[in-house]
Amino acid sequence: MNTEVLIVGAGPTGLTLANELLVAGVSTTLVDKLAQRSPVSKAGGVQTRAQEAFDQRGLLEPLLATGNHQTSTAHFAGIPLLLTRGRHRLPWRTIPQVVIEGFLEQHLAAHDIHVRRDHELIGLTQHDDGVTATFANDVTIEAGYVVAADGAHSTVRSLLGAEFPGRVGKSTAIAADVRLDGDAPMLTRTWSEDGYSAQVFALGTDPEGRPLHRLALGGPDRSLSRDVPVTEDEIRVGLRSVFGERVRLLELRYARRITNVSRQAAQYRHGRVFLAGDAAHVHLPIGAQGMNTGIGDAVNLGWKLGAAVHNWALERLLDTYHTERHPVAAAVLRNVEAQSLLMDWDGKHDPDVIAAKDLFASLTQLPEVQFHLDDMLSGIGIRYAMPGSDDRPLVGLPAPDRNIGPTRLHELLRSGRGILLDPSDKLAEIADPWSDRVDRTGVGADTDPMLVRPDGYVCWTAGGDHSTDGLAAALTSWFGIPHG
Ligand SMILES: Cc1cc2nc3c(=O)[nH]c(=O)nc-3n(C[C@H](O)[C@H](O)[C@H](O)COP(=O)(O)OP(=O)(O)OC[C@H]3O[C@@H](n4cnc5c(N)ncnc54)[C@H](O)[C@@H]3O)c2cc1C
Incomplete structure (x- = not known):
């Protein structure tokens, strides 16, 4: 090998x-x-x-x-x-x-x-x-x-x-890294009457400190193959159609066509x-x-x-x-x-879709809706199905990066080992057989007892009554049978 x-x-x-x-x-x-x-x-x-x-x-x-x-x-x-x-x-x-x-x-x-x-x-x-x-x-x-x-x-x-x-991808648009002059609205997608749409994101700066932007540009013909090279002219025409003279292309760094595969x-x-x-x-x-x-x-x-x-x-x-x-x-x-x-990716301007988008935009004014979408996109809401994830609030979720005495949970995870938070120092008898792969810490753990996998996901917490039910089973599931 x-x-x-x-x-x-x-x-x-x-x-x-x-x-x-x-x-x-x-x-x-x-x-x-x-x-x-x-x-x-x-x-x-x-x-x-x-x-x-x-x-x-x-x-x-x-x-x-x-x-x-x-x-x-x-x-x-x-x-x-x-x-x-x-x-x-x-x-x-x-x-x-x-x-x-x-x-x-x-x-x-x-x-x-x-x-x-x-x-x-x-x-x-x-x-x-x-x-x-x-x-x-x-x-x-x-x-x-x-x-x-x-x-x-x-x-x-x-x-x-x-x-x-x-x-398979049915329609294409352009993703381009550009330098722009003017005041393109950030993030918001803008449409023109002749079938173009544009959305601009800040990308940081180039080595000379000049702002760079990522432009997502949809043209009237979305059926172009990904292999058709993107031209500077195509981008200028699209920008003019959407923003008029407000936004100008200073430099095209890189462009590719992307599809909705x-x-x-x-x-x-x-x-x-x-x-x-x-x-x-x-x-x-x-x-x-x-x-x-x-x-x-x-x-x-x-x-x-x-x-x-x-x-x-x-x-x-x-x-x-x-x-x-x-x-x-x-x-x-x-x-x-x-x-x-x-986002009307296909550029069809279907009135039903525009109505749905308007309604959706009004819903996103509600904080709960924004938080829900944010949980989804940020990855914070990813919850793995595992024993206990149905009835114990944190199980299956990323462990909160709590302070543990002078350090933080993320710092403890740098070892790549499992972490057992044992604030009252009562779990040694159960957990010590796994001590070669799980670090038990009681020092200043201002939290409930919790077992965290090396990838930072909670795989066991004590029940409301601080019972240790399920701890040995969780240790076995995620950290195997102890050696010897
Ligand atoms: C325009 C655009 C914007 C994007 N923006 C975002 C964004 O903002 N955020 C985000 O999360 N994602 C974004 N993505 C998606 C993101 O770029 C990809 O998901 C990411 O690159 C995937 O990473 P990967 O390592 O899995 O694959 P890749 O980055 O594709 O890397 C694969 C590697 O494998 C190598 N390889 C291929 N075949 C072989 C072989 N036979 N033998 C040996 N080596 C091989 C390749 O050379 C390559 O280096 C964007 C994508 C595009 C196109």
Whole structure:
């Protein structure tokens, strides 16, 4: 065996997973077919939960210290969720995908994990105890497990013959990184009478400190293939149609056509091979969710693979990757479909849709509606179905980043181990057999007893009467049978 885990694809999903496996103490090989990292950012919006995932590993502060980020406001179908401002310690931020990738790659390199570039996976064979991967450059790697983080057109997915049901993209629009002159309204989608629509997001600044923007531009002909190159002229015409002389294109940095494809792998686990990130789910990029979901996949899978490699995972633990993460992306696909309808993505100006959008816009003035949408988009509302999640309020949810004595819960999670908060110091007898994988802390824990998985999700809390019912079962489910 050359490596315990082979990750195919060094985008945000693969890089995040490599770090999770580093924290879990697993030998990992990370390959990418590209000779160099792409210099162009697809994603920019980073939601609260993805930031928390980085914070749990001590990576958020240094990532933000790179300086290339700004806080912004989440939106649903182009309706800014203004009432959610100040709701999270870690608010919605714009951090260009290339900044995140560059940062993670450097961090991994500092721990001697280097992306093996020019490695295009072309073959995959599974055996009882491992997987053989072959590459276009004649390299062969034997791995215990393989994770496909190779993006929307995943080779691994094709080689597995994995079902990928859903809808192919029917219509296209332009996503462009631009410098603009004038006062385009931020976030709000604006239509022109001749069938154009435009939405503008702040993307930070270029190295010279000049503001950059992401422009989403729909033209009157949405049937253009993704392969038709975008021209500067097309963008100027669209801007003029929507904004008149108010907004002018100063510079076009990069443009691509995006489609309203919506597909999700039927199964995320195929024996020893797992699908993650865009390899598992693709959708129209609305509301900053694709990269965020991929990061969530990586954080969910990393510690479980670690447990399998270190021989303490119950066999079903690896299956919970699919049962927990498939519903998350399924919900993203549905909210994206709803958003694209409300945003009139097809440009059909259907009066029924416009009426629904008007009604929806009035509903979003209600704080409860904004909070509900924010829970969904930010990832904070993701709740995994697990024993206890029906009747104990926090079980299945991300653990609140509470102060624990002089530290915070996220800081404790940096070890990559489970955390048992034991404020009254009464749980040692039950929990000590798992002390090689779960840290029990009583010191100053200003909270109810709680068991937190390495990915930061609560998997047990004491009942209202502080009973310890279910603790041993939760420890066994998530942390296996104690050794010896
Ligand atoms: C215009 C646009 C805007 C977006 N905005 C946002 C946003 O604001 N927020 C958000 O959350 N998401 C956004 N997204 C989505 C986000 O960019 C993707 O979800 C994200 O890149 C997926 O990451 P990934 O690591 O799973 O796959 P990718 O980023 O696609 O990385 C896959 C990697 O695998 C490599 N690879 C492919 N095939 C092979 C092979 N055979 N062998 C070896 N390596 C291979 C590729 O070279 C690549 O490096 C946006 C997307 C677009 C197009």
